[in-house]
Amino acid sequence: PGTGEWTTVAPLKFVRREHDSLMLEDGTLLIVGGIRAWTIMRVDLEAGGATRLKAHLPTGIDDLAIVPTPDGRVWIIGGQGMDGATTDQTWVLTLGEGAESRLVEGPRLGLATGLADHVLIQTPGGVVVSGGESQQGRVDTELADAFWLDPKTLSVRRLPDTAIAHDDAAGLSDGPWAIVFGGQVKESFLGTKVPTPVRAVHRIRLDSDAETPE
Numbered sequence: 001p002g003t004g005e006w007t008t009v010a011p012l013k014f015v016r017r018e019h020d021s022l023m024l025e026d027g028t029l030l031i032v033g034g035i036r037a038w039t040i041m042r043v044d045l046e047a048g049g050a051t052r053l054k055a056h057l058p059t060g061i062d063d064l065a066i067v068p069t070p071d072g073r074v075w076i077i078g079g080q081g082m083d084g085a086t087t088d089q090t091w092v093l094t095l096g097e098g099a100e101s102r103l104v105e106g107p108r109l110g111l112a113t114g115l116a117d118h119v120l121i122q123t124p125g126g127v128v129v130s131g132g133e134s135q136q137g138r139v140d141t142e143l144a145d146a147f148w149l150d151p152k153t154l155s156v157r158r159l160p161d162t163a164i165a166h167d168d169a170a171g172l173s174d175g176p177w178a179i180v181f182g183g184q185v186k187e188s189f190l191g192t193k194v195p196t197p198v199r200a201v202h203r204i205r206l207d208s209d210a211e212t213p214e
Contacts (some may be wrong), residue, residue: 010048012037018062022074026096030074036060036082040093040101055093055101063116067127069151075106075110077129077149078115086114086134092154107156109147118143119171121178123206126150128159128178130202131166142167142185146204162202167200179203 003209012031019034029043038057042051057076064079074093080086090106109115111134118132127149134141142165148157161179169183186193 001030003125006138009045010043010050012043013050013052016040017184018197020064020066022066023067024068025072030066030095032066032074033057033061033064033079035062037062040103041154042095042099051090051099053095053101054099055103057091057103061087063132063180065118065129067119067122067149067151069154071074075151075154076103077120078118078132080114080116080135084135084138086116086136088114090156106154109156110158111143111145111147113141114144115145117168119166119169119183121171121173123173123176123178126152128171128173128180128206130159130162130171130178130180131169131183133167140186146180148206157173159204162200164198164200166198166200166202174203176205176207177203178206 012124016034016037019030022030024030026145031041038060040053041050060082065077067075068214069075077089088109088111091103092106094102113136115132115134119130121128130146132143144161144165146159148159165185166183169180171180183198184195187196
């Protein structure tokens with residue numbers, strides 16, 4: 001194909017939306033979850049084939065987040081199940097050849113109501129998870145919660161909350177800083193909760209070993 005031309009690589013075996021994805025070191029694309037989707041797919045962008053892994057999520061989970069670990073595994077974080085309830089469960093995916101794979105439960109984040117639509121910020125020392133929403137009993141709550149995840153040890157610890165909630169926000173890192181900005185919260189208007197854009201930008205500084213936020 002010529003430069004600047006879209007080409008079709010491979011059809012997905014299952015339609016997906018609100019899933020997450022990750023480029024693996026071997027050049028294949030990993031696709032995890034989505035609305036009513038519990039399967040995990042691996043797409044070979046060169047050969048043009050999609051493989052369903054033997055491992056799968058316990059139920060359909062959307063609005064989750066995934067991050068690689070230094071030893072080649074994949075850490076799956078939170079999300080929203082088919083019943084609408086969010087979870088603070090994490091899972092660890094070990095990849096083998098082809099469809100060979102294994103999924104085990106990882107540590108919980110320690111947020112009883114769970115989270116989805118959270119932003120994941122990769123920093124030099126690890127990963128910051130911030131914001132999102134929880135849903136239990138069809139009641140949505142926007143979150144200001146934040147966590148530090150260490151992919152080397154699969155450990156989790158809490159960080160200070162942001163000053164206001166950030167649901168469906170964006171984030172990035174800048175050296176020792178993790179930055180989260182935008183998104184939405186729900187505010188009361190004439191007795192009804194309506195989505196309201198968030199203008200705030202928040203950041204937190206982490207020292208070199210990410211043990212102490214500043």
